[in-house]
Amino acid sequence: MNIQAYIESGILEEYVLGTVSPQEKQEVECMSHIYPEIKEELLRTESALEEYALKHQTAPPASLKESLFAKMNFDAALDAEETPIKDLTSDYVETISGTTETEDTRSEDPKVIDNVFDRVETKEITPLWAKITVAAAILLAVFAGYSASQMSKLKGTNEELATELSGMKSEMSTLKRDFDYNQFLTSLYRSPEVKTVHLAGLPKSPQSSASAFWNQKTNEVMLDVQNLPAAPAGKQYQLWSIVDGKPVDIGMLENQFSGKVLRMKNTKPGSVAFAITLEKEGGVPSPTMEEMYVMGKVS
Missing domain, CATH: 2.60.40 (Immunoglobulin-like)
Incomplete structure (x- = not known):
């Protein structure tokens, strides 16, 4: 197999960029295990791509953090209103200090208890953890959108890098050919035979x-x-x-x-x-x- 021709075919750059088919991906991984030269070139290409990405990465705008937190409301949870429950037993029994129960007292109309069946109104309170969860979801969605934008830019940058790498490889190939050509001519000129x-x-x-x-x-x-x-x-x-x-x-x-x-x-x-x-x-x-x-x- 012509290892140099395989390296110069451009498939290693496509593998690093993730644009190869599953079959080509398996082929590159297999070839890199068999041939140390291919593995070395693959590692060199990955390193070059990583260095280029770090060199051209774009930091989030400084105002993004402030604008996100300005949209959030971390109000403290409202205190639950306590409605005292009336001790109904005290309303049904009337104790008269110093008197004994007589027929007259038994015949008296029973005391009517007011508001026994009044409805106790309650107010629904949103827990603090629920508010924090919603805020976190909004923050995550915003950052996901920002990350998607950055990934799109990075993909374009990777394509530019692949083009540059291809050009560099072509130049290196030309330089190597010229070097070999000049080196061979020098050996001919210097040979005494x-x-x-x-x-x-x-x-x-x-x-x-x-x-x-x-x-x-x-x-x-x-x-x-x-x-x-x-x-x-x-x-x-x-x-x-x-x-x-x-x-x-x-x-x-x-x-x-x-x-x-x-x-x-x-x-x-x-x-x-x-x-x-x-x-x-x-x-x-x-x-x-x-x-x-x-x-x-x-x-």
Whole structure:
């Protein structure tokens, strides 16, 4: 598996942002357990997202707390009104100090007790804890709305961050490619076994230039194109070496040759020069001299 290609696919950023499907999520978690490089990149991406979110987080407005508490009413609970219950037994029995019960007294009309069946009015009181519960619910609802707004902003920020990370990854990939390219060229220039041949532009294309690196021990040839016009449709550049006065085909150049060191065919011992001509796609057995763009002698 090409681990680098998997990392550069962007699926790790999508996993961190939570935009992958359940199947892709399971795949990323599985791959991160199998390959330490993927796990390391995943942790690095999560850290970068967290750092970005902390850097760009927005604090609630200072006036929010005051406006919330201004809407709340924490009045103390009203004291329950106590309605004394009359001792009815004292109303039904009349005690006359110093008298004895007689027939006359028994025959007297019984004393009528006033207000026995009067309804006692009561007032419903809302407990303090109920008021606090309502206030807390309002506060929670307000903060939930604020949090939803902040999450929406954070999601937009995460999308921007994903775009920035993608751009950074592309730049890093380009820098790494350029570094590898320059490092490889340096090793070719410094190798005592490699002969460097500069190919200068001819009247066909004076601004063109290239460099051939000939390993005289193995006869391997590498080519670095500094400047050549893009090949027209149906055409392709071909590299030649001159051995014993005869041109030897040592390969076709890729159409996308800029920024690359091309590995060509091996030449023969005794090469005295190298040249590039523009031929039909796929190459020809003998060079077209009128289409020769660059040439360089082996010194």
